[in-house]
Amino acid sequence: xxxxxxxxxxxxxxxxxxxxxxxxxxxxxxxxxxxxxxxxxxxxxxxxxxxxxxxxxxxxxxxxxxxxxxxxxxxxxxxxxxxxxxxxxxxxxxxxxxxxxxxxxxxxxxxxxxxxxxxxxxxxxxxxxxxxxxxxxxxxxxxxxxxxxxxxxxxxxxxxxxxxxxxxxxxxxxxxxxxxxxxxxxxxxxxxxxxxxxxxxxxxxxxxxxxxxxxxxxxxxxxxxxxxxxxxxxxxxxxxxxxxxxxxxxxxxxxxxxxxxxxxxxxxxxxxxxxxxxxxxxxxxxxxxxxxxxxxxxxxxxxxxxxxxxxxxxxxxxxxxxxxxxxxxxxxxxxxxxxxxxxxxxxxxxxxxxxxxxxxxxxxxxxxxxxxxxxxxxxxxxxxxxxxxxxxxxxxxxxxxxxxxxxxxxxxxxxxxxxxxxxxxxxxxxxxxxxxxxxxxxxxxxxxxxxxxxxxxxxxxxxxxxxxx
Amino acid sequence: xxxxxxxxxxxxxxxxxxxxxxxxxxxxxxxxxxxxxxxxxxxxxxxxxxxxxxxxxxxxxxxxxxxxxxxxxxxxxxxxxxxxxxxxxxxxxxxxxxxxxxxxxxxxxxxxxxxxxxxxxxxxxxxxxxxxxxxxxxxxxxxxxxxxxxxxxxxxxxxxxxxxxxxxxxxxxxxxxxxxxxxxxxxxxxxxxxxxxxxxxxxxxxxxxxxxxxxxxxxxxxxxxxxxxxxxxxxxxxxxxxxxxxxxxxxxxxxxxxxxxxxxxxxxxxxxxxxxxxxxxxxxxxxxxxxxxxxxxxxxxxxxxxxxxxxxxxxxxxxxxxxxxxxxxxxxxxxxxxxxxxxxxxxxxxxxxxxxxxxxxxxxxxxxxxxxxxxxxxxxxxxxxxxxxxxxxxxxxxxxxxxxxxxxxxxxxxxxxxxxxxxxxxxxxxxxxxxxxxxxxxxxxxxxxxxxxxxxxxxxxxxxxxxxx
Ligand SMILES: [Zn+2]
Ligand SMILES: [Zn+2]
Ligand SMILES: [Zn+2]
Ligand SMILES: [Zn+2]
Numbered sequence: 001x002x003x004x005x006x007x008x009x010x011x012x013x014x015x016x017x018x019x020x021x022x023x024x025x026x027x028x029x030x031x032x033x034x035x036x037x038x039x040x041x042x043x044x045x046x047x048x049x050x051x052x053x054x055x056x057x058x059x060x061x062x063x064x065x066x067x068x069x070x071x072x073x074x075x076x077x078x079x080x081x082x083x084x085x086x087x088x089x090x091x092x093x094x095x096x097x098x099x100x101x102x103x104x105x106x107x108x109x110x111x112x113x114x115x116x117x118x119x120x121x122x123x124x125x126x127x128x129x130x131x132x133x134x135x136x137x138x139x140x141x142x143x144x145x146x147x148x149x150x151x152x153x154x155x156x157x158x159x160x161x162x163x164x165x166x167x168x169x170x171x172x173x174x175x176x177x178x179x180x181x182x183x184x185x186x187x188x189x190x191x192x193x194x195x196x197x198x199x200x201x202x203x204x205x206x207x208x209x210x211x212x213x214x215x216x217x218x219x220x221x222x223x224x225x226x227x228x229x230x231x232x233x234x235x236x237x238x239x240x241x242x243x244x245x246x247x248x249x250x251x252x253x254x255x256x257x258x259x260x261x262x263x264x265x266x267x268x269x270x271x272x273x274x275x276x277x278x279x280x281x282x283x284x285x286x287x288x289x290x291x292x293x294x295x296x297x298x299x300x301x302x303x304x305x306x307x308x309x310x311x312x313x314x315x316x317x318x319x320x321x322x323x324x325x326x327x328x329x330x331x332x333x334x335x336x337x338x339x340x341x342x343x344x345x346x347x348x349x350x351x352x353x354x355x356x357x358x359x360x361x362x363x364x365x366x367x368x369x370x371x372x373x374x375x376x377x378x379x380x381x382x383x384x385x386x387x388x389x390x391x392x393x394x395x396x397x398x399x400x401x402x403x404x405x406x407x408x409x410x411x412x413x414x415x416x417x418x419x420x421x422x423x424x425x426x427x428x429x430x431x432x433x434x435x436x437x438x439x440x441x442x443x444x445x446x447x448x449x450x451x452x453x454x455x456x457x458x459x460x461x462x463x464x465x466x467x468x469x
Numbered sequence: 470x471x472x473x474x475x476x477x478x479x480x481x482x483x484x485x486x487x488x489x490x491x492x493x494x495x496x497x498x499x500x501x502x503x504x505x506x507x508x509x510x511x512x513x514x515x516x517x518x519x520x521x522x523x524x525x526x527x528x529x530x531x532x533x534x535x536x537x538x539x540x541x542x543x544x545x546x547x548x549x550x551x552x553x554x555x556x557x558x559x560x561x562x563x564x565x566x567x568x569x570x571x572x573x574x575x576x577x578x579x580x581x582x583x584x585x586x587x588x589x590x591x592x593x594x595x596x597x598x599x600x601x602x603x604x605x606x607x608x609x610x611x612x613x614x615x616x617x618x619x620x621x622x623x624x625x626x627x628x629x630x631x632x633x634x635x636x637x638x639x640x641x642x643x644x645x646x647x648x649x650x651x652x653x654x655x656x657x658x659x660x661x662x663x664x665x666x667x668x669x670x671x672x673x674x675x676x677x678x679x680x681x682x683x684x685x686x687x688x689x690x691x692x693x694x695x696x697x698x699x700x701x702x703x704x705x706x707x708x709x710x711x712x713x714x715x716x717x718x719x720x721x722x723x724x725x726x727x728x729x730x731x732x733x734x735x736x737x738x739x740x741x742x743x744x745x746x747x748x749x750x751x752x753x754x755x756x757x758x759x760x761x762x763x764x765x766x767x768x769x770x771x772x773x774x775x776x777x778x779x780x781x782x783x784x785x786x787x788x789x790x791x792x793x794x795x796x797x798x799x800x801x802x803x804x805x806x807x808x809x810x811x812x813x814x815x816x817x818x819x820x821x822x823x824x825x826x827x828x829x830x831x832x833x834x835x836x837x838x839x840x841x842x843x844x845x846x847x848x849x850x851x852x853x854x855x856x857x858x859x860x861x862x863x864x865x866x867x868x869x870x871x872x873x874x875x876x877x878x879x880x881x882x883x884x885x886x887x888x889x890x891x892x893x894x895x896x897x898x899x900x901x902x903x904x905x906x907x908x909x910x911x912x913x914x915x916x917x918x919x920x921x922x923x924x925x926x927x928x929x930x931x932x933x934x935x936x937x938x
Contacts, residue, residue, distance in 0.1 A: 210796065212794045219757075219759050219761040220758050220761065221757070221759060225881075226679075226807060226809065226882075227880070227881045228882055229756075229757065230779035230780070230807075230809050231763070231773040231774060231881075232721075232753070232763055232764060232770045232774050232779075233757055233763060234719060234720075234721075235721075235781060235782065237781075237782045237784070238719055238781075241713045241714050242714050242719060245710050248707055249707075250704075250707050250834040252700050252703075287697075287698075288688075288702055289691060289800075290689050290837075292688040292703045293702055294700070294702060294703060301701045304700040305697065305698075305700060305701050310695070310700025310701075312706075312707075312796070312798050313706045313707055313788075314695070314706075314788065314795060314796065314797055314799075315706070315785065315789030315799065316784065317790055317791060319782075319784030320785075321785060321787075321788065323786060325683075325783075325807075325845045325846060327679065327783065328783055329783075330784065338699075338794075340695065376794045377794060411696070411697075412696045412697045412698070412700075413696020413796075414696060
């Protein structure tokens with residue numbers, strides 16, 4: 001077992017400089033989704049590249065990604081290295097330096113871009129998603145450099161600035177650099193998700209995919225007055241509601257024939273992983289804010305979240321959506337729904353059975369309106385072996401720091417870039433989160449616990465050492 | 470038969486002064502729905518009272534209606550008289566001097582508040598709704614005064630300035646003045662609707678009512694991410710879609726038990742009224758802009774519009790309604806629908822069966838979400854006897870001017886004030902429209918044909934004479 005004493009001590013004794021650096025990062029409002037903030041996103045990329053260089057990284061570069069559709073320059077991907085020893089394994093470290101939008105008026109108790117400290121909580125936009133974890137890696141570099149401990153693997157950094165806006169350009173860059181900057185990568189570590197609850201650390205081995213669909217129903221050439229036309233025309237919204245009612249039951253059962261057949265059967269081994277989760281129904285109900293969970297055990301609920309498909313109706317474009325009472329017959333409505341995908345749902349096969357089912361449902365209505373169903377976007381699921389070597393290193397590191405076996409979790413939401421790294425670099429990916437389940441990543445008063453910042457940094461450090469074992 | 474020669478001649482020979490007066494009226498942008506235009510609405514009321522006085526009306530007053538909820542003064546109701554001969558019948562003339570909003574940028578070819586003349590078309594906001602008909606009555610007064618012909622009935626004018634904004638305050642005023650200013654009214658004439666098509670005059674004997682409902686379904690305390698919560702919570706939008714699908718079929722069949730039982734049976738006499746309508750399916754399809762009419766004959770379509778209930782779904786508040794793809798599970802959705810009512814649907818009984826049906830439909834879903842159904846507003850239907858004395862006068866007048874038997878029509882939409890006059894003044898109401906079905910009352914490029922302005926004014930004049938027969 002590696003000796004972590006010096007590393008861990010350095011990290012736990014340097015809370016204040018680490019907090020100061022995180023505060024600097026939070027102070028740059030690098031909101032990738034707001035074009036007027038694009039300069040700040042670029043500024044944040046530059047700041048990060050300078051930090052890497054200062055910490056001792058080499059070959060630090062800002063890789064341009066070209067332009068966005070709106071004409072704006074995409075923020076660059078910040079890359080860098082630590083070590084080039086051919087005898088060592090090479091780990092790619094991914095993170096993102098852009099953040100979600102935030103305004104005081106959304107309900108923040110403090111200024112979102114000024115890190116506030118409230119007891120153990122470091123509050124600010126990006127504190128947990130994903131500036132905290134990115135700074136965690138800087139902490140790791142500082143600790144090894146200052147404590148004079150060698151990092152037993154080579155590191156390649158890859159920090160993007162468009163994650164919150166669809167990671168535009170990153171997939172292409174990974175493909176392009178697979179035999180270039182990223183050549184020789186043996187494993188990938190992503191710290192951009194969260195613990196299941198608030199007390200127990202986790203290591204994550206899978207995410208669901210998502211396929212997002214639209215159903216457009218169109219009839220009259222313009223919106224009609226229901227007094228004049230109610231009862232004498234086929235109404236697009238009525239048709240859409242009937243089609244939607246044929247997609248999923250209130251109990252969450254998906255009514256698309258053939259879908260459930262594609263879902264991988266639950267093995268005993270996998271089933272057992274759900275027996276030891278440190279999370280319970282009441283915590284889940286607290287997240288929901290109501291006792292409206294479909295399942296009667298946390299095991300079944302987490303299986304539904306992580307390894308079963310689900311279908312959610314999101315809304316309708318073109319219908320009356322305001323407060324008040326408008327007597328309109330909308331002439332064209334676009335219903336939106338998505339399906340969360342899991343092994344072994346094949347996206348193109350899914351599209352086929354979705355389209356087929358929607359078309360048949362609509363045909364049964366005998367309506368004279370026109371219907372079109374289409375895929376808006378999709379991202380595949382990802383699952384790795386929770387007993388593989390890189391994953392095992394992450395589990396050991398977490399246990400080393402927190403003193404308990406971490407929960408082995410998946411995520412219900414998709415992280416598309418995970419799959420891109422795995423496929424293009426042909427390397428196992430592990431998701432090793434730093435923050436807690438209640439951090440409120442995309443919400444108001446986003447926070448990262450100082451405990452998690454410090455122990456999380458120690459965990460990242462330990463992971464590198466266990467990787468080399 | 471009265472001799473209309475002098476009256477009709479005066480009207481047809483004074484196109485230009487009449488157009489000039491209508492242009493003056495259109496030039497005042499009396500938009501009741503825009504608070505910053507409230508002064509213009511009041512200005513228009515003053516202008517109208519001055520025109521009435523100038524024409525020879527007496528007791529002209531601006532009756533205040535108090536304040537709107539937003540603190541703005543309501544525009545006054547302009548009242549006036551012509552004649553107080555106790556041996557004559559007394560007719561109340563209703564019209565409104567406010568208009569719908571209009572902006573050049575909405576797609577008007579000319580300035581909306583500057584009357585444009587394009588061949589036979591007088592184009593401008595309010596030209597047909599309802600400044601044209603209101604000016605028509607001024608034309609009638611001028612014609613009688615200048616031609617030296619006595620009006621054989623007493624007139625009471627009642628012109629409001631809030632019709633396009635819910636006629637706030639008018640119902641109370643009618644009640645208040647039933648034994649005051651409006652005492653002794655024998656009949657009411659409203660010219661504020663339209664021909665069925667573009668070629669054939671109509672007289673209107675009924676309107677449908679409307680009852681507007683909301684169904685609110687609520688579960689989680691805030692919107693959820695479908696990646697995290699898809700498949701593990703009862704989703705309010707799914708529930709609502711299932712409830713909505715139990716309200717009406719794509720063929721327009723209302724699924725609420727007991728509703729159809731309340732609908733008055735179609736008598737042979739009433740059925741025959743639909744045989745002679747000068748309107749056809751292709752014109753109706755042109756209005757719709759698509760071949761998506763439910764019925765295969767115009768007779769059945771018009772019966773559906775005028776004498777059958779209909780149920781339209783309008784939209785959903787709280788769900789995702791924008792362009793694009795958002796993976797949200799809305800935590801609270803409010804579905805909106807309304808039912809058009811006809812004889813003999815009793816509104817309170819309707820509420821009862823609607824609430825009952827919605828509650829039962831929701832209960833069948835076995836959802837843990839909460840559902841509430843409520844009435845937002847309602848207005849009763851109105852039907853008068855198309856063979857009554859006031860109505861017969863309107864039919865004769867129309868035939869006199871246009872040389873054909875008018876179509877006897879109803880309106881699919883509601884005109885709540887009709888019922889208020891009938892009930893509070895205990896007098897028959899007739900709807901005697903001036904404009905055509907394609908005038909675009911609430912639309913861009915609203916117009917009134919000059920032919921209709923002139924012949925319509927002649928019709929209003931003739932109506933007064935036939936009333937006295
Ligand atoms: Zn993130
Ligand atoms: Zn994020
Ligand atoms: Zn009107
Ligand atoms: Zn109107």
